[in-house]
Amino acid sequence: DSGVTQTPKHLITATGQRVTLRCSPRSGDLSVYWYQQSLDQGLQFLIQYYNGEERAKGNILERFSAQQFPDLHSELNLSSLELGDSALYFCASSAEFSGELFFGEGSRLTVL
Amino acid sequence: AQSVTQLGSHVSVSEGALVLLRCNYSSSVPPYLFWYVQYPNQGLQLLLKYTSAATLVKGINGFEAEFKKSETSFHLTKPSAHMSDAAEYFCAVSANTGGFKTIFGAGTRLFVKA
Numbered sequence: 475d476s477g478v479t480q481t482p483k484h485l486i487t488a489t490g491q492r493v494t495l496r497c498s499p500r501s502g503d504l505s506v507y508w509y510q511q512s513l514d515q516g517l518q519f520l521i522q523y524y525n526g527e528e529r530a531k532g533n534i535l536e537r538f539s540a541q542q543f544p545d546l547h548s549e550l551n552l553s554s555l556e557l558g559d560s561a562l563y564f565c566a567s568s569a570e571f572s573g574e575l576f577f578g579e580g581s582r583l584t585v586l
Numbered sequence: 587a588q589s590v591t592q593l594g595s596h597v598s599v600s601e602g603a604l605v606l607l608r609c610n611y612s613s614s615v616p617p618y619l620f621w622y623v624q625y626p627n628q629g630l631q632l633l634l635k636y637t638s639a640a641t642l643v644k645g646i647n648g649f650e651a652e653f654k655k656s657e658t659s660f661h662l663t664k665p666s667a668h669m670s671d672a673a674e675y676f677c678a679v680s681a682n683t684g685g686f687k688t689i690f691g692a693g694t695r696l697f698v699k700a
Contacts, residue, residue, distance in 0.1 A: 574620065
């Protein structure tokens with residue numbers, strides 16, 4: 475158990491819809507990262523937050539947004555969903571600025 | 587900017603044989619390097635990490651990796667493969683370029699034959 479909790483574990487929705495994925499980091503970790511994992515793109519870095527502030531941005535689409543709240547949990551919002559957004563979305567947290575990440579078990583999104 | 591290249595999307599070894607998973611990185615500043623393992627339907631977990639101390643890094647489950655700056659490599663090895671090692675392995679690089687951003691390689695799926 476990494477200590478990182480993601481909900482929901484599975485989500486099925488339709489094209490054009492909007493979903494929110496939630497992540498609770500390990501106790502005490504200030505950094506939260508979001509990754510997308512798909513068969514054709516591999517593991518893609520989306521965005522990082524540190525103590526509520528956006529710290530680094532990767533290949534995150536404009537239809538996607540994220541935030542980190544004062545209690546340090548984070549949400550990833552995916553809107554105007556397309557079939558190609560079907561993927562496993564991972565949240566990870568870290569305690570220090572070294573890149574060592576602790577991953578949740580992921581949220582599997584299926585867009586029909 | 588950093589990048590990672592893992593050579594071989596699939597590697598197959600016999601049980602008891604040497605495991606060698608290759609990783610080459612690119613980084614404009616001194617990097618931190620990692621190997622993660624992902625078992626089916628699970629998140630990634632850290633196997634080992636290099637953070638500018640010893641160049642030979644030992645990790646969990648008998649794995650180790652050697653940082654070779656001249657070759658920009660960080661290959662993962664295990665002397666004797668076990669069936670339970672079958673999983674996907676990811677090499678990753680991270681560096682402080684105004685914010686840490688960990689970049690993962692495409693992954694190498696390890697198959698272990700009985």
